[in-house]
Amino acid sequence: MARYTTKIRDFAISAAGRHGLPVSILLGVWKVESAFDPLALGDLNKDGAPYSFGLGQLHVKGAGHGFHPRKLLIPELNADVSASYLAGCYAAFKENDRLAVSAYNQGIAGTKERGEKVNKGYVDAVFAAAAEFAELDAADAPKPEARTYTVKASDNLWKIASRFYADGRQWQLIYDANIDVIGPDPDLIQPGQVLTIP
Known part of the structure; x- marks a missing residue:
């Protein structure tokens, strides 16, 4: 069973720092999406292939930027690509963290069209999970090992x-x-x- 580890924390701190994100929100997304399982596979399509992969549950054709599914199961890559995608969601919804998190799950276009209402449970779960990691957003938060x-x-x-x-x-x-x-x-x-x- 996957669990939150120092290595996952360090991936989050590094990726969030590179993309200007709150570490707590990135970890909240990963907890809700995959329960910190770097090998997590999402729902299956009609051919039995998963739609999404890894910590951030990235879709190959969407947030996964076309990377091969095996690459999306590499935690370092998945951490960086999911942080990059979340940063894009934050850029699209600069003044609203809840809409940015909703966009991570339903896409930016879907969020612009439907807002948060269809995704409220997901957004609430991410923010509840993020509260567990709030200390990592502090200026004196631990830094990943060099x-x-x-x-x-x-x-x-x-x-x-x-x-x-x-x-x-x-x-x-x-x-x-x-x-x-x-x-x-x-x-x-x-x-x-x-x-x-x-």
């Missing part, structure tokens, strides 16, 4: 991002965190350099 990686011959930032985030397109995060080590050209990483992985 990870480091020592560059090996034939490495590049794309490969390193693929290893840590299961998505090479996240290389910019690593570069931005290590620009003082790498220098002005992200293509010129050297074996032996120790990089911080945000």
Whole structure:
């Protein structure tokens, strides 16, 4: 049975920080969507394939941004993609947290059309779950453990991002965190350099 762990907390803190979200709301969404199960599968379609995957219960064609379902079961990737999608929901409903959370579940267009009323139970459950994690939104909240990686011959930032985030397109995060080590050209990483992985 899945449960809330320090690793899941750290995924949430990192992903929420990258996307400017309240950590508590992101964890509330994950608790309601998957009960913190990184291998959770959603309802099945007529062919017996699940509609949604992982911590954030991402749909391949929607919030999952077209990633292969196996990739959506990688907790680090799912955490980041679900946080990115939730950030988009917050951007669409800047002044209303409840509508942003509703949009995570029913889509932005559905929320614009129907509002929160059809999704009130879901939204209430997310905010109730988020209350359990409110201390993580404080300025002095625990930070995830810093990870480091020592560059090996034939490495590049794309490969390193693929290893840590299961998505090479996240290389910019690593570069931005290590620009003082790498220098002005992200293509010129050297074996032996120790990089911080945000």
